[in-house]
Amino acid sequence: MTGPDATFRGQAELLGPQEVRALAGELDLKPTKSKGQNFVHDANTVRRIVTASGVGRSDTVVEVGPGLGSLTLPLLDAAGRVVAIEIDPVLAGRLPRTVAERAPERAASLTVVTADALAVRGTDLYRADLGEPAPTALVANLPYNVSVPVLLHLLAEVPTLRTALVMVQLEVAERLAAPPGSRVYGVPSVKAGFFGTVRRTGTVGRNVFWPVPNVESGLVRIDAHQTPPWDLGEEHRKRVFAVADAAFAQRRKTLRAALSGWAGSGAQAEFALVEAGVDPKARGEQLTTADFVRIAEAARRLGIGPSHREP
Known part of the structure; x- marks a missing residue:
């Protein structure tokens, strides 16, 4: 071991x-x-x-x-x-x-x-x-x-x-x-x-x-993690990683602005952030991995994000 x-x-x-x-x-x-x-x-x-x-x-x-x-x-x-x-x-x-x-x-x-x-x-x-x-x-x-x-x-x-x-x-x-x-x-x-x-x-x-x-x-x-604090399924992981990629692509912007393209609009991004308990005015470098997991899960529940929008 x-x-x-x-x-x-x-x-x-x-x-x-x-x-x-x-x-x-x-x-x-x-x-x-x-x-x-x-x-x-x-x-x-x-x-x-x-x-x-x-x-x-x-x-x-x-x-x-x-x-x-x-x-x-x-x-x-x-x-x-x-x-x-x-x-x-x-x-x-x-x-x-x-x-x-x-x-x-x-x-x-x-x-x-x-x-x-x-x-x-x-x-x-x-x-x-x-x-x-x-x-x-x-x-x-x-x-x-x-x-x-x-x-x-x-x-x-x-x-x-x-x-x-x-x-x-x-x-x-x-x-x-x-x-x-x-x-x-x-x-x-x-x-x-x-x-x-x-x-x-x-x-x-x-x-x-x-x-x-x-x-x-x-x-x-x-x-x-001995007891994974979140589901490690592939689709779940992809959602979390997509949120992180979007947040740091424009790291000087607030999360509401940085995630607007990923979410479909600034309003949709704010909706998901608030649902996850994350300040829309925060920036990506202030968040833990657990925060990104919560945002991805909140977006999934609300039907927000690329996988939920029509191509």
């Missing part, structure tokens, strides 16, 4: 700078910005990430963009199973062999899914008919160019996730974990907060990556 600390068993020989470059040379790999490829080569950093995730032998971990396997190896050392999603077929093909060479006792506990993480479905990640356990944790060094969309997609697709520990660009980490009223509070903060409690768990320097990125990195942890 996911807990505060991971237990390492020393069954995996981790990758260092020389091993990372040797693997890249073997594969004739030239990391590209378009795929967000910056490989971690520091053993202490990957151990720190796994420790912060708290995964244990009862956990099935989803990893996105495992690359050469720097994080995969310590994850296998601590967790029960790892399902790695890799878009690059060359990297996906090499990863099982790397694990077999460096952690042979854990090789059978790795599944590699060659796919785009933005398109993968939850059912692609495990076979319930074969008795495979559903994923319980997401731990990943996310590709920075698509980090937020990938995170939100997987949280929605895999409702069995109890925790997520991701490394993202520091600025993105600050946005994800920002509280209402913060300068950087916005759509990512609201949407991440829909799935659970979000907090930053540290900063990662540039020099632990190859190639060295131009930005600092941050660790963000999301602990899923």
Whole structure:
């Protein structure tokens, strides 16, 4: 079960700078910005990430963009199973062999899914008919160019996730974990907060990556709501997210004005806001995720919003 600390068993020989470059040379790999490829080569950093995730032998971990396997190896050392999603077929093909060479006792506990993480479905990640356990944790060094969309997609697709520990660009980490009223509070903060409690768990320097990125990195942890305070159905989630998108598209405007296009008119927006107990003169950055949920639900009850209007 996911807990505060991971237990390492020393069954995996981790990758260092020389091993990372040797693997890249073997594969004739030239990391590209378009795929967000910056490989971690520091053993202490990957151990720190796994420790912060708290995964244990009862956990099935989803990893996105495992690359050469720097994080995969310590994850296998601590967790029960790892399902790695890799878009690059060359990297996906090499990863099982790397694990077999460096952690042979854990090789059978790795599944590699060659796919785009933005398109993968939850059912692609495990076979319930074969008795495979559903994923319980997401731990990943996310590709920075698509980090937020990938995170939100997987949280929605895999409702069995109890925790997520991701490394993202520091600025993105600050946005994800920002509280209402913060300068950087916005759509990512609201949407991440829909799935659970979000907090930053540290900063990662540039020099632990190859190639060295131009930005600092941050660790963000999301602990899923133990008792979801709202229905997590897909249509419900889409309504809430549409309200948040509209509210922050014109963040300097009052909610009555910002939501007028979404609701059909300023009067309709005010009607929904009042019904939800939210001041129409407030602005989006002042609202919690729970406030956005109430607005979406009030609009649904009143027949207000895009899904209720004629196309």
